[in-house]
Amino acid sequence: MARGYDFTRIEAKWQEVWEAQRLFAVTEDPARPKYYCLEMYPYPSGKIHMGHVRNYSIGDVVARYLTMRGFNVLHPMGWDAFGFPAENAAFEHGVHPARWTTDNIAYMKSQLRRMGFSYDWSREVTCCDPAYYRWNQWFFLKLLERGLAYRGRAPVNWCELCQSVLSNEQAEGGVCWRHTDTPVVQKELEQWFLKITAYVEELLGDLETLTGWPERVRVMQRNWIGKSVGAEVDFPLVDGGSLRIFTTRPDTLFGATFMVLAPEHPLALSLSAGTPRESTVREFVARMRRADRAVRTDATAEKEGVFTGASAVNPLTRERIPIWVANFVLMEYGTGAIMAVPAHDQRDFDFARLYRLPIRVVIQPPGGAQGSGESLEAAYEGEGSMVNSGAFSGMASEEGKLAVCQFLEEQGIGKRAVNYRIRDWLISRQRYWGTPIPIIYCDTCGSVPVPERDLPVILPPDVAITMSGGSPLARVEEFVRTTCPSCRRPARRETDTMDTFVDSSWYFLRFTSPHETTRPLDPGTVQYWMPVDQYIGGIEHAVLHLLYARFFTKVCRDLGLTGVSEPFSNLLTQGMVCKESYRCPEHGYRLPGEVDKQGRCTECQRPVEIGRTEKMSKSKRNVVDPDDLLERYGADTIRLFSLFAAPPEKDLEWSDEGVQGSFRFLSRVWRLVEDRAAWIRAARDLSWDDGVHAEAVRALRRVTHQTIARVTRDLEDAFHFNTALAALMELLNALNKFQEELGADPAPPRRNRVLAFAEGVSALVTMLAPFAPHLAEELWEMLGHRESIFRRPWPVADAALAQAETVEVVVQVNGKVRSRQHVPRGTAEDRLRELALADPRVQPWTGGKAVRKVVVIPDKLVNIVVTS
RNA sequence: GCCGGGGUGGUGAAACUGGUAGACGCACGGGACUCAAAAUCCCGCGGAGCUUCGCUCCAUGAGGGUUCGAUUCCCUCCCCCGGCACCA
Numbered sequence: 010m011a012r013g014y015d016f017t018r019i020e021a022k023w024q025e026v027w028e029a030q031r032l033f034a035v036t037e038d039p040a041r042p043k044y045y046c047l048e049m050y051p052y053p054s055g056k057i058h059m060g061h062v063r064n065y066s067i068g069d070v071v072a073r074y075l076t077m078r079g080f081n082v083l084h085p086m087g088w089d090a091f092g093f094p095a096e097n098a099a100f101e102h103g104v105h106p107a108r109w110t111t112d113n114i115a116y117m118k119s120q121l122r123r124m125g126f127s128y129d130w131s132r133e134v135t136c137c138d139p140a141y142y143r144w145n146q147w148f149f150l151k152l153l154e155r156g157l158a159y160r161g162r163a164p165v166n167w168c169e170l171c172q173s174v175l176s177n178e179q180a181e182g183g184v185c186w187r188h189t190d191t192p193v194v195q196k197e198l199e200q201w202f203l204k205i206t207a208y209v210e211e212l213l214g215d216l217e218t219l220t221g222w223p224e225r226v227r228v229m230q231r232n233w234i235g236k237s238v239g240a241e242v243d244f245p246l247v248d249g250g251s252l253r254i255f256t257t258r259p260d261t262l263f264g265a266t267f268m269v270l271a272p273e274h275p276l277a278l279s280l281s282a283g284t285p286r287e288s289t290v291r292e293f294v295a296r297m298r299r300a301d302r303a304v305r306t307d308a309t310a311e312k313e314g315v316f317t318g319a320s321a322v323n324p325l326t327r328e329r330i331p332i333w334v335a336n337f338v339l340m341e342y343g344t345g346a347i348m349a350v351p352a353h354d355q356r357d358f359d360f361a362r363l364y365r366l367p368i369r370v371v372i373q374p375p376g377g378a379q380g381s382g383e384s385l386e387a388a389y390e391g392e393g394s395m396v397n398s399g400a401f402s403g404m405a406s407e408e409g410k411l412a413v414c415q416f417l418e419e420q421g422i423g424k425r426a427v428n429y430r431i432r433d434w435l436i437s438r439q440r441y442w443g444t445p446i447p448i449i450y451c452d453t454c455g456s457v458p459v460p461e462r463d464l465p466v467i468l469p470p471d472v473a474i475t476m477s478g479g480s481p482l483a484r485v486e487e488f489v490r491t492t493c494p495s496c497r498r499p500a501r502r503e504t505d506t507m508d509t510f511v512d513s514s515w516y517f518l519r520f521t522s523p524h525e526t527t528r529p530l531d532p533g534t535v536q537y538w539m540p541v542d543q544y545i546g547g548i549e550h551a552v553l554h555l556l557y558a559r560f561f562t563k564v565c566r567d568l569g570l571t572g573v574s575e576p577f578s579n580l581l582t583q584g585m586v587c588k589e590s591y592r593c594p595e596h597g598y599r600l601p602g603e604v605d606k607q608g609r610c611t612e613c614q615r616p617v618e619i620g621r622t623e624k625m626s627k628s629k630r631n632v633v634d635p636d637d638l639l640e641r642y643g644a645d646t647i648r649l650f651s652l653f654a655a656p657p658e659k660d661l662e663w664s665d666e667g668v669q670g671s672f673r674f675l676s677r678v679w680r681l682v683e684d685r686a687a688w689i690r691a692a693r694d695l696s697w698d699d700g701v702h703a704e705a706v707r708a709l710r711r712v713t714h715q716t717i718a719r720v721t722r723d724l725e726d727a728f729h730f731n732t733a734l735a736a737l738m739e740l741l742n743a744l745n746k747f748q749e750e751l752g753a754d755p756a757p758p759r760r761n762r763v764l765a766f767a768e769g770v771s772a773l774v775t776m777l778a779p780f781a782p783h784l785a786e787e788l789w790e791m792l793g794h795r796e797s798i799f800r801r802p803w804p805v806a807d808a809a810l811a812q813a814e815t816v817e818v819v820v821q822v823n824g825k826v827r828s829r830q831h832v833p834r835g836t837a838e839d840r841l842r843e844l845a846l847a848d849p850r851v852q853p854w855t856g857g858k859a860v861r862k863v864v865v866i867p868d869k870l871v872n873i874v875v876t877s
Numbered sequence: 878g879c880c881g882g883g884g885u886g887g888u889g890a891a892a893c894u895g896g897u898a899g900a901c902g903c904a905c906g907g908g909a910c911u912c913a914a915a916a917u918c919c920c921g922c923g924g925a926g927c928u929u930c931g932c933u934c935c936a937u938g939a940g941g942g943u944u945c946g947a948u949u950c951c952c953u954c955c956c957c958c959g960g961c962a963c964c965a
Contacts, residue, residue: 182961225881225960232880232961239965256965269965310963337963347965356963430964548959653902654889658882660958662889666903673917674902680917722893732891735901742901819897824946826897864945870896874945 014679016643020783024122032797033127035083037537044080045538046072047517047577049546049554050134052089053113057120059586059625059651059663060547062635066648067583067657067728068545069126073779074724076127077803083538084127085520087134088114091142091509093171093187095442096481099474106442107470110137120635125644125782127799132523136512141519142444143465144529145511148561149447150458151568157204160456164341165200165435166193172476173439174200176508177432178233178553186553200437201446201505205560209234209429211574212559221579223658229551235430240414242423244268244321244348247329252276252321255343255428258353259417260409262325263398264371265348266361268332269314272297273340277317280332286318290334297336305336312337312360323348324422325399325413335360343428351388358388371397372406434557436508441472441481443506451493451500460494466502480504513554514561517541517576528570535571544577551582581728584660585624586651590631591617598630625663633663645781646672652730652780675784678741678777682770682788685748688758690793692767695760706765707814709747713769714811716740717804720776730780737777744769772804819870820845822854838865845871 027033037043048068051061072084088110095106102109114135121128134141152158166180167173170188179186180193205212213234216227239257246252252268270277272294281290293315297305314335323330337356338347351361351368361368368385372393392406401409417423437446445466447459459466469488472481482488482504493500515529521538522531555577562576591599593610603611610617625632638647650671655661682689702710716736723733747766751758771792778785778798789798813834818841820828828850832841842863845851851873858875865871 223881228881229960235964237964254965258965312963337965339964342964349965354965356965359963428964551960656890659890664889664903667889670902676917726893731889732901735891738901817897821896821946824896824944829897862945864896866896870946872896872945 014676014784016645016675016783019787020123020125020644023783023786024125026786026797027127030797031131032799033084033129034131035081035129037534038081039537041079041081043083043538044072044075044543045083045541046075046543047083047085047520047541047545049544049550050087050089050513050516051117052092052094053110053117054094055113055116057117057124057635059633059635062124062647063586063651063657063661064545064547064583065121065124065126066651067581067730068543069648069782070652070724070730070779071543071545071728072127073782073799074803076799077775077778077801079802083132083520084129085132085134085523086121086126086128086130087132087516087520088136089509089513089516090114090135090137091443091506091512093173093440093442096440096474096476100476105470106474107137110442120639123639123644124635124648127782132520134516134519134523136509136516137442139465139467140526141516142468142512144515144519145444145507146447146459146464146466147461147529148511148515148564149507150461150464152203152564153458155567157207157564158201159204160199160201161433162197162199163202163432163435164195164197167196168193171440172479174198174435174437176435176510178434178556179508179510181552200435201448201503202433202435203560205434205557206429206431208560208563209236209431211563212556215559215575219575219577219580222577223580223582226548226551226555226580226582230556233431233552233556237428239410239426239428240417240423241344241426242324242348242417244324244330245422246280246332247320247322252332252346253344254346254348255426256348258350258406258410259413259423260395260398260401260404260406261350261353261371262323262348262413263395263401264350264352264369265323265330266328266351266367266369267330267349268321269338269347269349269357269360270317270332270334271338271340271345272334272336274334274338274345276332276346277334280317280319284318286316289315290317293334300336310336312356312363314360314364316364324417324420331366333360333364341432342430352385353388353390355388355390358385369397371395434508434560436511437505438508439480440506441468441474443509444468444511445482446503446505446507448503449491449493449500450503451496451498453498454493454495454500456503457493457495457500463494468506480506482506510554510557514557515565517544517558518562518565518571530565530570532570539571539573540575541577543579543581545581545583547585548582555580581657583657584655586661586663587623588625588631588633588663590623590629593617598628600630638668642668642672643783645675645784649675649734649780653734654731656731657728674738674741675781677745678773679784679788681741681745681748682774682791685766685770686791686793688763689767689770692760692763693793695764697764698759698761702761702765705747705750706761707810709743709765709769710810711813712740712743713765713772714806714808717772717776717806718808718811721803721806724779733776734780737773737780740769740773744773774798775801775804816868818845818868820848820851821870821872822851823874824872825854827851827854834868836867838867841865841867841871845873 046068048064072082076082090110095110098104098109099106136142149158165174168175168185168188168191170191171185175185175193183192185191185193213236216230219227237257239255240259241253241255243251243253277294278291281287312335314333317332317334319332320329321332349357351357352370353372372389373396374389374391374393395401395404395406395409401412404412414425445468447466449457449459451457469485472485474481489501489504491500491502518530518535522534525531558576563574565571566574593599594615595613596610599610599617623629646668650668651661653671654667719736720733723729774785774788775798785798815831816834818830818832819826820830828848830844842865855873855875860873860875862874
């Protein structure tokens with residue numbers, strides 16, 4: 010009767026046991042150290058994909074490993090359940106977003122269970138549940154009270170496919186973050202904003218404390234915040250009034266030879282009004298306004314501008330300088346106007362050359378004079394010493410920045426100023442499937458917050474999703490029509506909903522007290538669990554979610570809900586899951602099944618191009634379906650492969666043969682334990698024989714304890730799952746060999762051998778448990794244990810047993826390996842030197858040559874340096 | 878252009894603080910078992926050369942440097958991936 014590794018039976022069995030025993034449910038326990046392990050929760054799009062499998066496999070190893078290390082581990086899961094695709098499905102298939110979402114959640118949850126992830130499902134959080142989103146509304150009201158939420162008119166990004174406005178973060182690079190081939194269009198609208206800029210200095214400064222984050226994520230956030238320090242300066246206009254500019258180089262003010270306005274700048278038109286230049290300027294501004302924003306702000310675009318006819322006065326040189334309007338100056342940054350210093354800014358330089366404007370050098374590079382203005386080939390943007398700068402000449406530019414600012418402040422024509430690239434967070438969305446913004450508009454009282462006692466403002470179930478014509482809620486009369494909370498007269502509700510990133514900005518906090526009904530969080534449990542010790546997810550949220558979540562955490566702190574300032578102590582951004590793709594010149598991307606063995610398209614017989622390995626996606630037809638793999642190999646194999654094939658932060662190349670290899674490994678473990686389970690059960694009643702153990706016993710124990718040390722180090726230091734698994738494979742190989750050498754006799758051999766073997770097998774199964782939990786549990790039971798392996802402590806390496814008794818010492822001559830010697834560990838340096846010099850294999854290389862030096866590294870190597 | 882991360886066999890990858898380059902896996906080749914296949918097991922597997930039970934030389938993107946010794950440290954250059962980019 011073939012027994013074999015029956016993963017289907019084993020996995021179902023243990024999933025049931027874990028659930029029945031509530032093995033992963035946790036409560037606060039001050040007696041034990043806590044560990045909060047979190048993976049980014051999924052959007053319930055229908056089915057999980059390999060990216061989820063990888064992300065959650067990593068998190069599960071961490072959670073299970075730390076549980077075995079004695080930590081009280083919180084490992085929750087939930088659903089990012091509001092969002093645009095639900096409405097899309099409603100529009101296309103006529104199924105209600107709520108129904109579509111709950112069906113998807115049910116299916117995806119069943120998939121996560123079948124993967125065997127150790128979530129505490131009693132803490133499950135679903136954002137589209139009023140019990141959750143009412144607190145989004147509550148937070149909104151609190152922010153409003155503190156002046157951190159406001160309604161304002163601003164140019165905003167509109168995505169035609171989303172039929173909604175987006176935040177700046179969601180429209181990075183001028184395209185919608187979800188529809189990356191759809192450019193956003195600018196609209197001037199009145200919308201709700203959260204004042205993330207009130208926390209900008211803290212968000213920037215605290216990045217320095219996030220030493221457990223990848224450097225690139227911190228850099229991306231730093232870039233996004235985009236702080237620049239400089240000055241604002243008022244340039245008097247010749248015809249009265251003044252023009253304010255922002256500059257980071259006040260030290261170059263003497264070199265400002267013209268000024269440039271953004272086309273949208275209010276002065277652009279008024280300065281030329283009623284002059285002969287009026288029509289030219291008007292035409293130029295109109296053309297720029299019409300131009301596509303992405304095209305206009307493209308760095309490679311030609312510079313273009315027109316003279317307004319007006320002039321300003323350089324406040325330091327007293328010279329009249331012309332004012333231009335040009336495409337390369339942006340209204341949304343600084344004051345929308347610049348002083349142009351062509352000698353020291355490449356953009357200004359290019360513009361000056363194009364329109365023959367004067368160039369004046371005011372910074373001399375250190376150690377070398379640069380040519381005079383007209384002969385320059387490029388702007389010098391570095392630091393140096395100030396020249397042609399009146400009383401400031403001779404000063405170092407770094408020092409000059411401060412000195413000029415001070416002078417401007419004394420004269421009352423300028424001041425130090427800081428500018429940021431980041432803008433406030435626009436949270437209004439013209440969509441249905443989101444949190445209603447709790448605001449009522451009254452003709453008498455204006456915009457009135459919904460009183461706290463009236464929360465939640467429930468999303469009405471009956472709505473027509475049309476995908477055009479603005480917020481769907483606006484057409485639900487029963488929802489819109491209400492009374493003003495303050496004057497009781499008829500009023501109208503806000504019909505926009507919140508950005509779904511509001512949900513994810515605090516869900517990790519909610520997991521610590523998911524059933525709280527009277528407040529969003531229980532400060533006591535938050536205090537116990539926060540911060541998240543390890544957060545794991547994709548790099549795509551480097552700026553979006555991770556920035557908003559940091560902001561919300563700081564707001565919660567200031568509301569007295571939490572004591573932490575930063576939510577995630579350690580961040581792991583896992584790499585993408587990739588696979589090679591096949592592309593037919595005629596039929597485009599092909600599925601593996603549509604390519605024959607000779608690598609030809611089954612449609613047209615043309616050879617397919619084997620594409621480079623790229624991120625799995627439906628359009629590239631290179632996805633693998635977790636359900637198929639579950640059926641063919643089981644959860645443990647999939648988990649194992651996705652952890653073994655590459656270190657977690659690197660991209661993982663999916664390989665069917667590799668999966669097969671992982672399955673083979675688990676099968677070998679299965680067979681080893683199944684074949685020898687009787688020995689091991691027998692070993693439980695034995696104790697070690699005193700006296701000197703046989704070399705085979707000592708050797709096996711050495712491997713066992715070395716493996717424990719290696720695996721523990723790999724998991725502890727940096728989540729090197731791939732090398733930890735490699736070590737476990739080596740241990741398996743050693744155990745197999747040992748067992749074979751003992752022969753086919755099923756009766757147990759002498760007790761030390763049995764004990765050494767049992768020790769090795771127990772260590773292997775225990776350490777494999779976080780990676781392949783079902784198999785480990787089953788084998789653990791087979792070995793005669795009644796309690797879950799996850800209630801067992803992680804094995805501890807015995808350093809004395811792990812130490813090799815003899816070591817291989819390499820003998821080099823002039824750095825080249827010439828011999829290897831086996832000597833007892835700890836052999837003295839003098840002895841090693843002697844042995845090396847006497848080594849017959851070394852002598853041909855040293856013979857007749859003067860030994861200049863002998864380098865000895867005990868237990869490692871001897872390097873004999875001879876004159877050649 | 879700027880900022881991050883990389884470049885190691887046929888391939889995915891290892892290599893602790895400078896100390897035996899290629900662990901572990903995949904693929905491949907050979908063999909065992911089998912009527913056969915699958916599965917399994919064993920052996921080999923960076924390249925070149927030689928006087929081939931072994932030995933020598935070359936080899937971690939390229940070129941230099943530091944060092945007794947460099948995949949690891951320093952300099953210059955090339956290439957790949959990711960992010961930002963007219964932000965004053």
